[in-house]
Amino acid sequence: MNPIVSIENLNHSFGQGALRKTVLTDINLQLYPGEIVILEGPSGSGKTTLLTLIGALRSVQEGSLKIIDRELYRANKQQLIQIRNQIGFIFQSHNLLKCLRVWENVSMSLKLHKDIPKRDRRSRSLDILSAVGMGDRADYYLDSLSGGQKQRVAIARALVSRPKLVLADEPTSSLDSKSGRTVVEIMQRLAKDEGCTVLLVTHDNRILDIADRIVHMEDGSLLKN
């Protein structure tokens, strides 16, 4: 089975010259289809940097990073944007647009896929919203939703275009334990249904049990377990 994400000998550093600080050293990691992988580690260990590299939000400096068989090393801006289209992002804060209704927020990610006809956008958004248990709130604005509900909408937005890879950065950190649990369970269920790979960065050890594999990171390198 071909890995969705394949990282070989990846190094990354910030700053120039004397101020240069290495954040990631010699990272090797493979993520396979349908896998849920949790990346954990203390603050400052470089988890988020790795996540932004995998998400094609930063340029790869050294080493090889392949997403869905496309090399990100030396990829230009246009190619990076195209790869991002294939990835679902879930952030710590939901970052939904307040000016749009719930379903319109979800369909924002459908707009990037020209192969999905315009008239299907609403129905597909509604389907995924029902899957996260928000079907009855599709025409609401965000003001009327709770934190957990907003995060569920954010998950719907990340998954509506059926990405092969979903990157989530501490999706439960701003939620109480009960809604946090609901959110990750929905993620797990949808990931299994759609067969997509999930890479989850978290501090929250209440949710470690949903993972197929846990990768630990410290001081910029992955520890084998």
Added chain:
Amino acid sequence: MKLYFLKSLRSFLQVNKPLAWSQLSHNKVRLAVAMTGVAFSNILIFTQLGLRALLFDGITLVPQNLKGDLFLTSAYSPTIDFGSFPRIFLYKAAAVEGVASASPLYIGTGNWVNPELILKQPTISEDKKDPKKVNFFPNRVRILAFNPVQPVFDLPEVNQQVDLLKIPGGLLFDRLSQSQLGPVSQIYDRVGHVTTIMDKRRTSVVGLFSMGSTFFHKGHVIMSDWNYAAFQGQSKLKNVSVGILTIEPDADIEQVQQRLKSSLKDVTVLTRSELMEAEQNFRAQFPEGKILNFGAVVGFIVGVVIVYQVLYADVSDHLPEYATLKAMGYSDVSLLRVVLTEAAILAILGFIPGFFTSYGMYSLLVAITRIPLVMRADIVLQVFLLTLTMCAISAAIATNKLRSADPADVF
């Protein structure tokens, strides 16, 4: 059927609603502020351009209302008001091939006495009460004189009353003249004639016409050349202000103009649009026009600042959201387009109230000054394009902020 149509329209709008509109309409107060800002700037620009038009529009009234295809003016004068040329040139021009007729127009000015002042006889005691009441700046009217046998105006009212001009001392009075000249048209409509004094001679208004006054002339009167000579001396008829030429129906206007130019020295041969342009260029040298242009520029800058503030606030407020959209795979260009669309929507939404308010102000100015001031289509278009430019500039500045939205920062 109708229900189905409404339903499909609704889903069309649902799918195609631009993000820019959602952003703008979500915060109603901010939208209202932005619209008011654009409208305010529009009103400033319209008012300044309107005042400028007020100064300069009236000056083309005479060229606009003349018959004829080509016009002779003195080569030594920048305007038809100051210069004149010997009448002999007119006869020469009439002999040029392709010219059908050549008629003279004499332009002069006269001191006009408000007929009301004659009607109520001032008593000596009244004069003594107010000794300072001396009019240092008498009302001057612009006299347009021509030979009644060769009417030169394209005004049906004038041409119908052309025979009345033969009455000694008779003249036609422009009912759109400024009110300082007295309620001439009201008295005329009531009594049927008005008697007053112009240039210390008794004169009578034998008819009315409509042309309009200008910033520089309080009103127009039309006389026959014979009456004009009687008022201002026979020598006045030796020199013509404007020679009005009509050309043969089958002649080419440019060729005739070339022939006239080569055979006549000391006069300029102009088409109607060239004549109007020459008159406008002459008045445009006056500083008033520049001051009002400056005012329009200020209005423009005010608009840029207000729209920039609104767009900048919008971008800063939504920076994490925009960064998220970038992370999702929206390109910089597509987000720039959102801000530009917002700017365009603001331009259109602000222009509508700005236009209608300015329209009202124009009507007010016309009522006050009696100088013809119309909302010209080209000015409307000009202001609208300026508004779009204004909003585009603001958007361009505001998008600098948008470029700084780094998708890597949202994690």
